[in-house]
Structures are given as C-alpha cells and as structure tokens.
Amino acid sequence: MWLPSEDPEHTIRGNLKRSHIPERGYMKILEGANESLLLIKDEKIIAAWNLNAKSLEETHENKAMNLINISPESRIEVYQLDDNMFSTIFDLNEECKLPLPTGIDFLLEKKAKDVNRDDVLSKYKIRDPSEDDIDNLLNGYKPKIGGR
Template sequence: MWLPSEDPQHTVRGNLKKSQIPEVGYVKILDGGNESLLLVKNEKIIAAWNLNVKSLEETYESKAMNRIKVSSESRIEVYKLDDNMFSTIVDLNEECKLPLPSEIDFLIEKADTDRQDVLSKYRIRDPSVDDIDNLLNDYKSKIGGR
C-alpha cells in the first residue's frame, strides 16, 4: 500500500477506542508477522491491506480484513489525514478498496477482546476457590487411597 513519505499526525498508540479514530485517516496494526493498514473515513473502513512479513504475501480488500489479527501484543497506530491527502491515498490504492465499507466496530471488537469477554461469550466461568479446594481434596483422597 502506498502511503505518504512524511508521516501524518500520529494520534494514538496502543489500545484502540472509538473516540481515538479520526474522521479521516488510517490505522496501522503490527502483530507478530503481520502488518495491516486500514483506511478509515466517517467511522467506516473503506480499504484494507495486509502483508505477511515472512512470506511477503500481500492481500487486499476482504481477504486482508480476514487476516487482521489484534492481540494484547499488537502495536496499533492511528494517523489523521486531511481530505486531500486521504483522497490521494485512496486513488493510489484502488486495489485495496472494499466493495462495501465495514463499520469500525469490527476492528474495535477485535482489539477490545479480553479474557473476561471470551469467558462470558462461551459461558465459561472461572473456578472458585471452593471448586479448586474440592478438586485438590478429591485428588489427594484418590492418591492417598492407593
């Protein structure tokens, strides 16, 4: 994906929140062996690009959206652009445009997923202290009974 040689205004790094997304700009995600860039306008992702750093395989559009990975170790950078620069970048990266823009919530949901969200989504509860004590006592009684 072509980006300007001089970095635009850097607005945030780290955990992503909807309030940190500019009206016009791009989001850069570095996660392990993947680098992803998303062009954002009015809370919608309008273009996507992904690069697998190891194989140097580039993907565009919906395929790139599917390859986006956001983990707690990911480095997320958000850049604000002016309308002219944004239009230029969109024109130069025509192959990256999505057939239908995606809501920015797609990315925020990926970035905000934490352990508690996953546990509640799959209705898994953490074992209580009593549960662990019961398991240990049960285990000790089986071992001691041999």
C-alpha cells in the first residue's frame, strides 16, 4: 500500500478510542509480525492491507481485515489527511478497497482475547506472596538505628 510518510498525529499503545479515529486518514497497526494499514473515511474503513513481516506475504481487502489484532502490545499510528491527499491515496490503492465499507466499531471491538491474570503471572513466573511470606518479610525487617 502506498502512503505518505509524515509523522503520525497520534501514536497509541493498544488502547484505541473513538476520539483517536481520523475523519479522513489512515491507521497503521503493528502487532507482532503483522503490519496492517486501514484507510478511513467518515467513521468507515474503506480499504485494508496487511503485511506479514516474517513471510512478506501481502493481504488485501476482507482477508486483511481478518488479520487485524489489537493487544496491549500493539502500536497504533493515526494519520490525518486532507481531501486531496486522501483521494490520491484511495485511487493509488485500488487493490485494497473493501467491497463494502466496514463501520469503525469493528476496529474498536477488535481486541486480543481477554487475558487471564493467572496466565500472565505464570508466563512471567510471578507468584502472589502468601500471608506467611508477608509475615516473614515483616519479621525479618530490622531498621537500622544510629548506624548499628
């Protein structure tokens, strides 16, 4: 997908809100090995493109929409465009146009599966301290008084 390379208006970490969505512009979503680009006009997604960085496989239209994943680790860049630039980009990316525009709610609801707290603690080998652990810590703490 061809896009101008100006600085993003917003850079978000996985917490996309309706107020971040441009009236006319595009969004770049970086999640793991996938880079997704969405062309947005009047709260509708009208074109989609996805690139898998590992396989260098490009995907367009609805197939690209299905590959979008937003997790807390996702980096989302939001770009606002004027009417002329938007029209130019839309014309240059003919192969990415969706057969039917998709409402922006699709994107706002597209999140990674709910993460289970126990799974996260286990993944990072973190365990909750027991009451005995806390008591031992408190009993073992001896403040230094007068430099002793």
